[in-house]
Amino acid sequence: MREIKRLWRKTLHRLVDALGPAVRRNAPRSIKRYGIFSVGLLLMPPIAGAQAQEGGDDLAKKLANPISSMMSLPFQHNFDCCFGPEDAFRYSMNFQPVVPFKLNESWTLVVRTIVPTIFQEAPVGALDDEFGLGDTTQSFFFVPPTTASGITMGLGPVLLYPTATEDTLGSDKWGAGPTAVILRQSSGWTYGVLANHIWSYAGDDGRADVSTTFVQPFVNYTWPNTVGITLNTETTYDWENDQWTVPINAQISKIFKFGNQPVSLAFGGRVYVESPEGGPEWGLRATATFLFPR
Numbered sequence: 001m002r003e004i005k006r007l008w009r010k011t012l013h014r015l016v017d018a019l020g021p022a023v024r025r026n027a028p029r030s031i032k033r034y035g036i037f038s039v040g041l042l043l044m045p046p047i048a049g050a051q052a053q054e055g056g057d058d059l060a061k062k063l064a065n066p067i068s069s070m071m072s073l074p075f076q077h078n079f080d081c082c083f084g085p086e087d088a089f090r091y092s093m094n095f096q097p098v099v100p101f102k103l104n105e106s107w108t109l110v111v112r113t114i115v116p117t118i119f120q121e122a123p124v125g126a127l128d129d130e131f132g133l134g135d136t137t138q139s140f141f142f143v144p145p146t147t148a149s150g151i152t153m154g155l156g157p158v159l160l161y162p163t164a165t166e167d168t169l170g171s172d173k174w175g176a177g178p179t180a181v182i183l184r185q186s187s188g189w190t191y192g193v194l195a196n197h198i199w200s201y202a203g204d205d206g207r208a209d210v211s212t213t214f215v216q217p218f219v220n221y222t223w224p225n226t227v228g229i230t231l232n233t234e235t236t237y238d239w240e241n242d243q244w245t246v247p248i249n250a251q252i253s254k255i256f257k258f259g260n261q262p263v264s265l266a267f268g269g270r271v272y273v274e275s276p277e278g279g280p281e282w283g284l285r286a287t288a289t290f291l292f293p294r
Contacts, residue, residue, distance in 0.1 A: 056226040056255050056262070059291055063255070063264055064190035064220040064228065067110045067141045067154040067181055069100045071292040080283035084123025090280070091119045092134070103142075110141040110154060118169050123278060132165030139179045139196065155180045158196040160210065162203055173203035173210045183218075191219040211239040226255040230268070246274040251285060264289040 062068040076094040083090065094116045101109040116134035138161070141154030158179040164170020175198040183192025193216065200210035218232035229252050236245045251268025266287040272280050 056257075057222070057224045059262055059293060060222040060226040060228055060253075060255055060264075061185060061190070062293070063253075063289065063291065064222060064230075065152060065183060065185065066098075066112065066194055067108075067143050067152060067183075069102070069108055069110075069294065070098075071100060072098045072289050073292075074098070074287055074289040076285065076287045078283060078285050080280040082281050083121070084278045086121070086123055086125060088121035088123040090121065093117045106145055108143045109156075110143055112139045112141070113137070115163070120168065130166045130168050132169055134164050135170040136161040136163045137198075141179070141181060149184070150186050151182065151184050152192075153180070153182045158198060160198050160200070171200065171203070171210050172207045173200035175200045175210050188222050188224075189220070190222070193217045209240055213237045213239070226264075228253045230266075241276075243276050244274040245272070245276065245279065247272045247280075247283065249285065251287075253287075255291070262291040262293070264291060 059070070062070040063072065074094075074096040076096055078092045078094065079089060080092075081087065081089045094114050096112070096114050099111045099113075101111070103109055114137045116136075118130070118132065118134050120130040122129050137158065139158045140156040142156050143152065143154040146152045156179060158177055160171070160173065160175030162170055162172050162174060164172065177197040177199055179194075179196035181192060181194040183190060195213070195215045197213045198210055213236070215235045215237075216232055218230065220228055220230040222228035229250070231248075231250050233246060233248050235247075237243070238245075247270040249268060249270040251266050253264055253266035255262055255264045257263070264287070266285075266289070268285050270283045270285065272282065275281070
């Protein structure tokens, strides 16, 4: 694993070199990190093609709904800075498939999965950089029909799987708990809240237990040309350590078509109004979401 990480870091720096020798020679350490984030963006699908046209506004409305009946495959790239005394960065690519299953004429099961791949720069000089998978989170929402007033609700279990390949990238715990979402869509607006709580119930006895609450209030406005703006928080409270992590996210998105394939491209940033000691201060996010309407 150490050899793999060494080769990964060497490859990243070679790619950053290819972005421009001046960046490596003259830019401060924090600027070089943006180059590594740019390398992550290169892993996104190529950006070429025409704008999504007929039906695009309907796709954008479904995309703004986290429990819509549309299948989607998001690839979310995150860059966060600045950890510890070294002002280290973390890059993560979250593969987040959303798969709906029609149970009957009224009910739908929506399965949302988050599988993170993480590169964590050492926050202090005595530690090594880490690269690998993080823990996987999977939510199951049972969704009844939308009400006449445009309110959509979903409720079900959320599961935590200890898929991390390095101790520092995960909890080494199995977890479970409830999750729910409620939202309303009207006249281009989508607003609501998604929440869950996870308790650990098995895993390595030598690791800390997991008891975390996640709350994500969100508001989105989408124009008929599929351009959308979103503001949300992804607030986490760690009950074991009495610690809040509160990033405020803002992003802009638009749906394009590559051949017959609609893809939403989004970019934004965030600031952390609260985080653990030595935690991140700000971050960037870029997302490519493949859409599969029925």
